[in-house]
Amino acid sequence: MFYRLTILAISTALLLGCANSRKNKTPPPDPATVQAQESKAIVVKVAEGVEQATAKVQEATGNKAVVADPTLVPFDKMSAKLSPLTEQQVRALAPALVIAKQIIITGYCDRREVGNAPAAARARAETVKKLLVDNGIAAKRIVLKIDTVQHLHAARVTFNG
Template sequence: MKRSGFVCAALLVIAAGVTGCAENPTTPSVTPSTSWKNAPADAASTVITTAETAAVATQAAVDPSFLKFDKMSAKLTPEHEQQLMSLLPQLKEAKAITLRGYCYKKDIGNAKSAALARAASAERFLVKQGISKKKFIRRFNTEDAEHAVRIEISK
């Protein structure tokens, strides 16, 4: 969470600086009077929550075949189910579907099991939607700093 807060803070500062430069390039940049270390905890968590929610929504719009999970979760959310439903016509026509679960090994003790559990959650949902279980191949990735499932469709 601390890393996410830092990234959000850095992005906000950069965005504010870029906006300021675009409006008036000769005006010196203004530094915030409150440092992030002294900011109220609830304000910082609100920014993080809003930023994380926006990031998930943006990711779903850009790539519906990539389902991002919370670090400690393998449970599908309603947003994940919507993403999977949007892919359903392509998945029904696919010859093979690879579900690659991601779990970063430096974040979770048994990352391989967590990654495969995420892939299994997506598979169970898709089987309930009428896709043959024989089409699925489960893989895992514990090297990338992701907590997600990537759906790869083979035609």
């Protein structure tokens, strides 16, 4: 009789323990929320990397203008070639962009100053893309755009988490 009571007590305790453990479980997190949090974390990491890259370029070249916008790569009016300074600026951005999910390079050329502005804008974006790819960024994550309305002769590197 004692044996049966002991088994009954143990099995009741086990059943109650199982029932309590199910109640304490939290529901799984929403996948959309998790993805949004991961994207924000990536954006923060890339932004920190861009700030570090800007500091490196500023230190190496003494160019304080880079600090204003390190993602804007200036070009000469009639050129799609990078100067040594702007090449160094793009190379410094590359390590920060490695974890970005998508990189958008917008080539700018003022259509009032250059005859074939769309081709010049695309060539500038391609030049920056090639340098980023040469520095370890996957080409499939880079999207090129052009803008001939702005009064700029440059390329801008932006990213999405």
